[in-house]
Amino acid sequence: MALILFFxxxxxxxxxxxxxxxxxxxxxxxxxxxxxxMTLFFLxxxxxLLHATFIAVLQILVYAGAIMVLFTFVxxxxxxxxxxxxxxRLTLTKxxxxxxxxxxxxxxxxxxxxxxxxxxxxxHLTDGGPSNPAFGxxxxxxxxxxxxxxxxFEVTSILLLVAIVGAVVLAKRKI
Amino acid sequence: MTAQVVEALVHAAIKxxxxxxxxxxxxxxxxxxxxxxxxxxxxxxxxPNRASIGGVRAWGLFHIIADxxxxxxxxxxxxxxxxPLLFRLAPFMAMAPALIVFAVMPVGPTNRWVVSNLDVxxxxxxxxxxxxxxxxxxxxxxxxxxxxxxxxxxxxxxxxSYEVSLALNxxxxxxxxxxxxxxxxxxxxxxxxxxxxxxxxxxxxPVAFFLFLAASIAETKRTPFDAPEGEPExxxxxxxxxxxxxxxxxxxxxxxxxIMVAMMATAVFFGGWQIPWLPPTPALVATWWFQIxxxxxxxxxTLFFVWVQxxxxxxxxxxxxxxxxxxxxxxxLPISLAxxxxxxxxxxxxx
Amino acid sequence: xxxxxxxxxxxxxxxxxxxxxxxxxxLNMGPSHPATHGTVKFTxxxxxxxxxxxxxxxxxxxxxxxxxxxxxxYTHAFPYTDRLNYCSPFINNVGYALAVExxxxxxxxxxxxxxxxxxxxxxxxxxxxxxxxxxxxxxxAFTVFLYGVQSREEIYVLTEEICGARLTVSYVRIxxxxxxxxxxFADHWKLVKRRLDKNLYDIDKLIGRNRIFIDRMQNTGxxxxxxxxxxxxxxxxxxxxxxxxxxxxxxxxxxxxRLDWTMPTGTRGDNWDRFLIRLAEIEQSISMIxxxxxxxxxxxxxxxxxxxxxxxxxxxxxxxxxMMAHFKLIMEGLKVxxxxxxxxxxxxxxxxxxxxxxxxxxxxxxxxxxxxxYHLVAALPEIMRGKLIQDLxxxxxxxxxxxxxxxx
Numbered sequence: 054m055a056l057i058l059f060f061x062x063x064x065x066x067x068x069x070x071x072x073x074x075x076x077x078x079x080x081x082x083x084x085x086x087x088x089x090x091m092t093l094f095f096l097x098x099x100x101x102l103l104h105a106t107f108i109a110v111l112q113i114l115v116y117a118g119a120i121m122v123l124f125t126f127v128x129x130x131x132x133x134x135x136x137x138x139x140x141x142r143l144t145l146t147k148x149x150x151x152x153x154x155x156x157x158x159x160x161x162x163x164x165x166x167x168x169x170x171x172x173x174x175x176x177h178l179t180d181g182g183p184s185n186p187a188f189g190x191x192x193x194x195x196x197x198x199x200x201x202x203x204x205x206f207e208v209t210s211i212l213l214l215v216a217i218v219g220a221v222v223l224a225k226r227k228i
Numbered sequence: 229m230t231a232q233v234v235e236a237l238v239h240a241a242i243k244x245x246x247x248x249x250x251x252x253x254x255x256x257x258x259x260x261x262x263x264x265x266x267x268x269x270x271x272x273x274x275x276p277n278r279a280s281i282g283g284v285r286a287w288g289l290f291h292i293i294a295d296x297x298x299x300x301x302x303x304x305x306x307x308x309x310x311x312p313l314l315f316r317l318a319p320f321m322a323m324a325p326a327l328i329v330f331a332v333m334p335v336g337p338t339n340r341w342v343v344s345n346l347d348v349x350x351x352x353x354x355x356x357x358x359x360x361x362x363x364x365x366x367x368x369x370x371x372x373x374x375x376x377x378x379x380x381x382x383x384x385x386x387x388x389s390y391e392v393s394l395a396l397n398x399x400x401x402x403x404x405x406x407x408x409x410x411x412x413x414x415x416x417x418x419x420x421x422x423x424x425x426x427x428x429x430x431x432x433x434p435v436a437f438f439l440f441l442a443a444s445i446a447e448t449k450r451t452p453f454d455a456p457e458g459e460p461e462x463x464x465x466x467x468x469x470x471x472x473x474x475x476x477x478x479x480x481x482x483x484x485x486x487i488m489v490a491m492m493a494t495a496v497f498f499g500g501w502q503i504p505w506l507p508p509t510p511a512l513v514a515t516w517w518f519q520i521x522x523x524x525x526x527x528x529x530t531l532f533f534v535w536v537q538x539x540x541x542x543x544x545x546x547x548x549x550x551x552x553x554x555x556x557x558x559x560x561l562p563i564s565l566a567x568x569x570x571x572x573x574x575x576x577x578x579x
Numbered sequence: 580x581x582x583x584x585x586x587x588x589x590x591x592x593x594x595x596x597x598x599x600x601x602x603x604x605x606l607n608m609g610p611s612h613p614a615t616h617g618t619v620k621f622t623x624x625x626x627x628x629x630x631x632x633x634x635x636x637x638x639x640x641x642x643x644x645x646x647x648x649x650x651x652x653y654t655h656a657f658p659y660t661d662r663l664n665y666c667s668p669f670i671n672n673v674g675y676a677l678a679v680e681x682x683x684x685x686x687x688x689x690x691x692x693x694x695x696x697x698x699x700x701x702x703x704x705x706x707x708x709x710x711x712x713x714x715x716x717x718x719x720a721f722t723v724f725l726y727g728v729q730s731r732e733e734i735y736v737l738t739e740e741i742c743g744a745r746l747t748v749s750y751v752r753i754x755x756x757x758x759x760x761x762x763x764f765a766d767h768w769k770l771v772k773r774r775l776d777k778n779l780y781d782i783d784k785l786i787g788r789n790r791i792f793i794d795r796m797q798n799t800g801x802x803x804x805x806x807x808x809x810x811x812x813x814x815x816x817x818x819x820x821x822x823x824x825x826x827x828x829x830x831x832x833x834x835x836x837r838l839d840w841t842m843p844t845g846t847r848g849d850n851w852d853r854f855l856i857r858l859a860e861i862e863q864s865i866s867m868i869x870x871x872x873x874x875x876x877x878x879x880x881x882x883x884x885x886x887x888x889x890x891x892x893x894x895x896x897x898x899x900x901x902m903m904a905h906f907k908l909i910m911e912g913l914k915v916x917x918x919x920x921x922x923x924x925x926x927x928x929x930x931x932x933x934x935x936x937x938x939x940x941x942x943x944x945x946x947x948x949x950x951x952x953y954h955l956v957a958a959l960p961e962i963m964r965g966k967l968i969q970d971l972x973x974x975x976x977x978x979x980x981x982x983x984x985x986x987x
Contacts, residue, residue, distance in 0.1 A: 078313055083369065087314075090362065097355075110351040118358025118391070122365065122384050129369040129380070190347055191408060271725040374606045378628075378968075451719050452791055460614040460717040460972040545791045546719030548969045549628060 059102050066095035082128045086121065093117045107191050240331075243343040247335065248327050251527070256483035257292050259534065264291070266535075267542045295476075302472035307371060310469065314370035319470070319477035322363020326484040329353045333491050334411045336501050336523040337513045342411060349409040350402075353492070354395055357447070361387045363481070364449075364456070368466035379465025382549055383449060383456035389556040390446040390453075396564035397440040400433045400571040401496050414500030418507050426504045429497035435567045437497045439560050444492065445537065446552065448485040452544040453552055490533030494526060498533075501526040603631060606968075610639045614972050616713060618982050619956070621971070628967050633960040637953075640986035648946040652912025653679050653753055656946070661747040663948065664984040666709045667702035667927045669738075671984075672751035677832060678922035678933035679753045682915050687882055691755050693875040696833045698741065698750065699924075700864040700871075704775070705734045706927030706979070707815075707857040707864075714854060714976035715786060718795050723782050730778040733771045740767060753913060754888040755881030765872050772865060779861065796851035800974030802962045803848065810958040814929025814951050815856045816978065820848035826925035838870050853977040887913050912941025919945075928952045928979050950984040 072088035093116045100109035198206050261276070265288065268275025279290035306312050332352050334342035346352050361384050368380020402408050405416035419427040430437045446453040457465030467478045494500060501522035502508065512518045547555070609620035618639035624632040644663065648656040660671040673695045680687060687695075712727025735745045740761055742750035750757055761767075786792040802812070804820040817824055825842050827835040843859035845852030881888045885904035894901035917939040923932040929951030936945035955978040963971055 081311070083311075083314065083366070087362075087366075090359075094359075106346065106348050107351070110348045110355045113355040114351065114358055118355060118361070119388060122361055122388055125362070125365055125369075126381070126384055129365070129377070191351075267721070271722050272729065273725065374604060378604075378606075378625075454719070455969065461608070461968055463613060542722055543785070544719070545715070545786065545789060545795065547791050548795055548967065550967060551791075551794055 059099065062095045062098040062102070066092050066099065069095060083125065086125045086128055089124070090117050090121050093121065104188055107194050240343050244331055247333070247343060248330050252327065252330055252484055252487055253480065255487055255531075255534070256480050257296070259483045259486065259538075260295060260479065261289060261292050262534070263538055263541075264288075266538050270539075270542050299473050299476040302475075304472040304474055305469070307373070307469050309372040311370040311372070314366050315469075316474070318363050318367035318370060319474050319481070320363070321366060322360055322481045323477055323484075325356045325360040325363075326481045326488065329356050329488055330491070332410060333495065334414060334500065335526045336519050337508055338519065339411070341501070341519065341523060345409070345411050347409055349407075349411070349413075350398060350492075350496070351408055353488075354391065357488075358387075358391055360481075360485075364466045367470070367478075371466070371469040373469050375462045375464075376466050376468050379456045379462045379468070382462075383466055386449070386453065386456060386549075386552055386556075387447060389553060390443045390560075393439065393556055393560040393564050394443040394447060396561065396568060397436045397443060398496060399564075399568045400436045401429050403568070403571050403575055404429075404432050410495050410500070414495055414502060415508075417499040418502050420505070420507070426499055426502065428499045428502075428504075433497070433567070433571070435563065437493070439564055439567070440497065441489075441493065441536075443556070443560055444489040445540065446556065448482060448489055448537075450482070450486065450537065451541045452547045454546055455549040455552055486534060486537055487530065490530045490537065491526075493533045494529040498529050500529075608971075609636075614717060614975060616982075619980060619985075623968065623971075625968060628969070630963050630966055630968055630971065633963045633971070635956050635959055637956065638986050640982040642983075642987065644948065644987040645946045649943055652941050653915060653943060654908075654912060656943070657749045657751065658747060661749055662983050663950065663987070664706065664926060664928070664931075664981045665746060666979075666981060667699075667706040668746060668748045669698040669702040669750060670706075670924065670926050670931065672748060673699050673833075674922070674924040674926065674931045675933050676751045676753050677924060678920055678935050679915065681922045682918055682920040682935060682937055683753070683887065683913075684916075685754060685882060685884065685887060687755060688879050689876050690759070690878040691880045691882075692833045693871045694756060694760055694880055695751065696835065696838075697760070697868050697871045697875075699833070700867045701734060701737065703927045704861050704864045705731050705738075707861050708734070710927075710976065710979040711782070711854065711857055713979075714850075714973055715782075715792075717972045717976050718792060720786055720792070723785050726778045726782050726785075730775050733774050737764075737767055737771050740764070752881070752888065754884065755879075759880045768868065768872065772869075775861075775865070779858070783858075793851060795973055796849065796854055796977075798847070798849050798851075799966070799970045800850040800853075800962050800977065801848050802958055806961055807848065807958065810961070811954040812929065812958055813954070814926065815853050815860065816929060816955050818843065819845035819852035819856050821846050826923055826930055830923070832924060834871065834874075835867075837874065838867050840867055850973045850977045857977075914939065914941055915943075923949070926951050928955065928981070928984075948984075948987060950981075950987065952978060952980045953985050956980050956985060 069088045069091035073085045073092065076084040076088060078084050093112060097109040097112040097117070100106070100112060265275045267273075275288060276291045277285055277288040279285070279288060279294040281290055284290075306315055329352070331343040332346050332349055334345065336342075339345050364383040364387075365380045368376040368378075368383070371377075401413065405413045407413055407416070413429075417426065417428050421427045421431060425431050449456050456462075457467070462468070467475060470478060503521060503525045506512075508518070508522070604625040606623040606625055607620060608623060609615040610618040615621070620636040620639070622634040622636060623630055642662070644659050647659055651659075656675060657672055660675045661668040663671045676695075708727045708731045712724045712731070715721075715727065716724035738748060739745050741764065742748045742757065744750075802816075802820065804822060807817055807820045808822065812820075813824065813826075821844055823842055823844055826832070827840075828842055840863050843856045843863070845856055885901065885908075889895075889908055890901035890904050895905045896902075915937040917937055919934070919936040921932055921934045923930050925931070930949065931951055932949030934945075934947040934949070935943050938944040959975065959978065962974055966974075
């Protein structure tokens with residue numbers, strides 16, 4: 054059951070990920086943004102299947118709920134017209150980019166298949182459950198963050214503070 | 229194994245179907261009547277009382293049906309120059325999260341009375357609730373109307389800002405009860421403080437409650453925080469261009485949000501399904517009548533908070549957009565932070 | 580004096596230097612828009628929520644009042660004046676009648692003066708109530724709006740008792756009134772006053788100390804005194820800036836010099852001051868009406884001059900002189916000696932002026948009206964530049980633009 058769900062969400066995530074770049078509805082950045090939100094959402098579903106409910110919720114709360122709102126905000130405010138977006142043209146950059154992506158993709162898929170051949174792994178999803186029953190709960194994540202990884206955590210917060218100050222300096226025209 | 233999962237899914241679906249269309253949507257429809265009658269009482273008016281079936285007026289209750297019919301029979305206009313796909317999609321993008329959040333709300337003492345007793349409880353509500361901003365934003369943008377766009381900008385800024393304070397206000401409660409699972413929090417509120425006062429959220433976290441109420445009304449975008457749909461300058465804000473059932477969807481979404489706020493306030497600050505001074509011992513909880521009584525208590529409290537919000541809406545005025553922002557960031561947020569700090573200190577010292 | 584935050588813009592050079600360019604949003608508010616009660620269109624140039632410029636576009640309710648008056652006799656103009664400021668038609672009636680009487684050089688009776696004062700003040704209350712109620716409504720206080728409109732309704736009922744019409748009163752005539760006040764007026768007024776007091780008390784309790792309301796009103800929509808005077812602003816608007824100018828005080832007409840009243844003035848010239856001044860003026864008007872009822876002498880309400888006032892019907896049917904006078908007045912209109920006059924009275928929103936040129940015939944050769952809110956709306960862009968779009972709403976409300984008056 055969980056395996057079926059895993060593949061449903063995985064395919065949905067990949068499909069919506071593709072929609073970010075090639076939207077079937079038209080060349081509109083808002084469609085891409087919505088597709089990205091959907092990708093993030095399906096990724097969160099995968100996290101739930103992996104027993105990381107806290108991370109799943111944070112994924113939606115922070116990425117889909119807050120950061121992507123700012124993205125759509127900006128896209129909507131710019132309100133690009135067709136001319137500004139430009140015609141679809143096949144440039145050298147695009148071709149090179151496509152080739153690089155394809156090579157990377159083939160390499161990754163090949164690696165997974167290779168690894169599976171060498172040492173077959175079984176998927177530990179909801180059916181079996183993780184070895185530690187507290188895995189993925191808020192207590193667990195909290196303990197990890199504030200005991201095992203305290204220094205990186207605090208350094209990250211300082212980094213964020215720097216980013217906030219920088220954003221204020223850049224955005225505020227007259228302080 | 230698979231059969232169990234399927235069974236659990238079916239159970240959850242049935243519970244959700246009973247709770248959401250059966251209670252939430254029904255109450256939301258009723259609220260359109262409550263709002264009009266209550267405002268009429270406040271304002272020395274009679275209010276709607278003309279809709280009748282065979283001469284029976286029933287205090288204007290049939291206006292719900294009349295309103296629905298009227299909405300359903302109106303043309304669903306998609307304005308020229310709008311983005312038809314997104315324009316049609318937006319009400320659903322707002323409606324779906326507003327209804328999904330009810331899935332983790334425990335309305336009764338056992339797990340039977342909650343659709344899905346998630347470990348992350350309230351965070352789930354926040355996460356899904358944070359998605360509801362897209363509906364409004366995209367509605368405003370896709371309408372291709374400057375009023376709608378301004379409304380959409382206001383709504384997204386306001387909702388993101390107040391989400392932070394909303395979550396922070398509840399942190400104090402989480403600390404006191406040591407959990408973010410709603411069922412655990414409600415169970416924790418069954419105890420009596422000093423044998424007299426119920427250990428309700430409002431008793432242990434009074435500051436947080438009032439800030440929570442303010443922040444959550446801001447989330448529902450109702451007066452005094454209804455600048456995004458501020459009628460005098462933005463006509464109807466982000467849903468200016470909507471008509472027919474699509475417009476009704478926006479109203480239902482708003483009412484669903486009001487009910488959600490009422491339920492949250494009930495569950496976190498007013499003891500949820502707890503009946504005061506009647507501690508739920510395991511023997512009591514096992515009886516069916518106690519469970520029903522608890523559910524009744526929960527819904528009664530919810531209705532009370534719906535009433536409170538209505539009362540606020542018809543007594544207060546609309547704040548200015550920058551005042552809303554100032555209030556959110558400069559007053560509510562720091563006070564919530566201080567509240568968390570004080571609570572933490574208190575818990576540390578009394579441990 | 581002013582503590583209102585005014586957004587400062589970057590010049591284009593500064594924008595170039597930073598590399599951030601602002602794209603303005605053009606927003607057409609109106610002519611059919613919730614904020615523009617009456618019909619007016621604002622073309623706003625917005626930068627985000629801030630108004631860069633504002634262009635009020637009036638004239639949607641233009642009926643050609645002045646030209647219509649020139650094609651009608653002096654008496655025929657009264658129904659037109661009803662529709663100028665439809666919140667206070669009595670004041671327009673009185674203002675126009677005073678202008679023609681000034682040109683005629685006649686003195687109206689004592690009782691008529693008192694009655695005219697009473698009805699003017701009655702409709703000043705009605706006008707102020709409309710303004711206060713609309714302001715509250717636009718700020719979201721729907722309840723206050725209904726309380727205000729309820730009180731106004733009481734005044735409409737009283738108006739109906741006086742002249743038979745609620746809005747289009749046409750009560751005043753040149754040289755007098757159509758009829759005396761009804762006998763029940765004093766009692767009815769007491770009832771209206773009692774309900775008005777109660778509603779004003781409720782309104783005050785609801786919003787008088789409401790933090791949100793005060794925040795929305797205080798320090799918004801400020802215009803400094805010099806600019807206000809240079810734009811020709813009058814009425815509560817100018818008094819809110821601290822200028823003690825009221826036509827009733829500066830050039831007393833009717834019986835205002837015999838009444839005991841004070842002129843409320845503000846200090847900051849913001850919306851809150853204008854709101855409070857209107858509230859205070861309602862109180863003053865109530866007291867003025869009370870004094871008038873007390874002092875009012877008995878006597879006729881029309882002058883006894885058949886060249887100006889229609890003779891009583893009894894005489895018309897029974898005497899040849901009266902019949903001729905009636906015929907002449909109806910067919911030719913009353914003859915006004917050639918000349919020109921500017922007569923000004925205190926309307927609810929400020930100085931209401933009538934300029935009339937007569938060529939000696941029964942119809943005015945030229946009529947011009949000075950609507951008080953014309954000048955206020957002209958000053959609106961000056962007030963709103965650099966302010967938030969939401970501040971436009973209470974500012975526009977306290978200005979109390981009346982479409983019928985400004986578009987004539």
